[in-house]
Amino acid sequence: MDTLKLANTIRKDVLRMTNLGSSGHIGSVFSIADILAVLYGEVLSYDVKNPTWEDRDRFILSKGHAGAGIYAALARSGFFDVAKLDTHYKDGSDLSGHVSHKGIPGVEFSTGALGHGLSVGVGMALDAKRKKKDHKVFVIVGDGECDEGSIWEAALFSPHHNLNNLVVIVDYNKIQSLNTVENVLSLEPFSDKWKSFGWDTRVVDGHDHESLRVALTTPSSSPIAIIANTVKGKGVSFMENTILWHYRTAKGEEYDAAIKELEESV
């Protein structure tokens, strides 16, 4: 699959979904759109006709506020009709602003409160180890999410139990809810922290598909932490690296300009 095209489609879908629903977290989805595209386009094993296939790889989006991104990735991968995406944020819809599994084939786990997804992924990885299964568990966490203590409980646990079937991808876009990560609660030296906990830590450009592919698929004897350096709002110039677009929804001229920019970048 052309993962560059998939990433671009996810961004356009999310622009449209948040425009129609008048809310969402565009910047947070755009920073992981490339990661989602590489995961769903090439890395993950799944069967859209049998979403609970026992040997599938498991994927959890722990930063649940980027739920629109996983909905778009799943629809574009064939799990459900793309038309359903336009119900996002609407009254009576299954597609809530933070990712929910109910009524959505392909969503492994509902998230929204931060600091939950990694521990659940740890449980899935532990189960696979105990059952001697070969599938892997992938979890995307946000950088701001790493303020949560539960992330570090899971970070401590995983190497101790040799969960080398677990891959955590940190979306390190360096902006959180109210300010930059550096100003709110600095994570640096970030990769060293994961390394010191015993993770095989890989620092990559989170928008470079080849780097992501290699980092996501190269096996290890330890759990893998991919520190993906990303840009919040990546793909639309006026949305990049701004806190405003963590919250703002593109309407009118802004929407047209964003779509135009994405269409021209394919």
Add this chain to the structure above:
Amino acid sequence: MRDQFIETITELAKKDDRIFLITGDLGFKVLDNFIATCPDQFLNAGIAEQNMTGIAAGLALEGRIVFTYSIANFPTFRCLEQLRNDVAYHDLNVNVVSVGAGFSYGALGMSHHATEDIALMRSMPGMTVGVPSDFIETDGITRFFTEKKGPGYLRIDKSWITGDNASSGDFSFSKARVVKEGTDVTLMSVGGILEEVLVAEEMLSSLGVSCRVLSFHSVKPIDSAAIIAACKETKGILTVEEHVLDGGFGSAVSEVCMDNNVFPKKFSRIGLSNVFSSVVGSQKYLRKHYKMDSNAIIERVQKMLS
């Protein structure tokens, strides 16, 4: 009752490899038999209850029947959002086992008093709340939890009932047990505090007051029929719990009455009234201090009937 839980879960786990026990680094010596018998179905998650509960959810999503084990408020309050979002919302068969109900660890201080847990757990959609008062109930609830759908909470007390007043025969989950038949007033309790109720019943009986004693091992679901019958057949209901009054067992009983438009002639609740305990003491001592012991029950009944 703690040892009974371990005995039952070990027996069940031997036959069903889906059963999985996780401890938050507590249960010195107590868990040894389970660990020796079913090592692949055991995990010590360390002192990290949020991670423990998330892991439990992950295991349950893969088809496991999980029990998390710790004491007092650690497996409930400390990881409440994990229980709400990860376990209950996903309707997973994860069962929280907390040892040290009420003032079981009285002398250890307020941090180790589990006195708001019933209210917390019963508010959770889909949660089954079991509060045994003897070995047969502990065994029965544990077995039921492995068969039911969705999450459960097992509240284990350090005090329990033995002898003629303990359960005997078949166990039927959520059905209130008639420990004594009576016509004047119905005494309803959950957990080991039933021992105080029984002392009070004997004294009241000698004073000519006939008490029906009902022991509820399940707060959610609750045996509504037994409550409604008590409203109609006796002159009043007194609930007794080693727990705060707000949202606890007595609240659950009163909800049944109001929701069914069946009103007891007299109604009263014994429990902790909007306080934390900073008093040091044994379970027995603290029950007396907070007016939840047999004397307090006798006084309350006499007041109700006066």
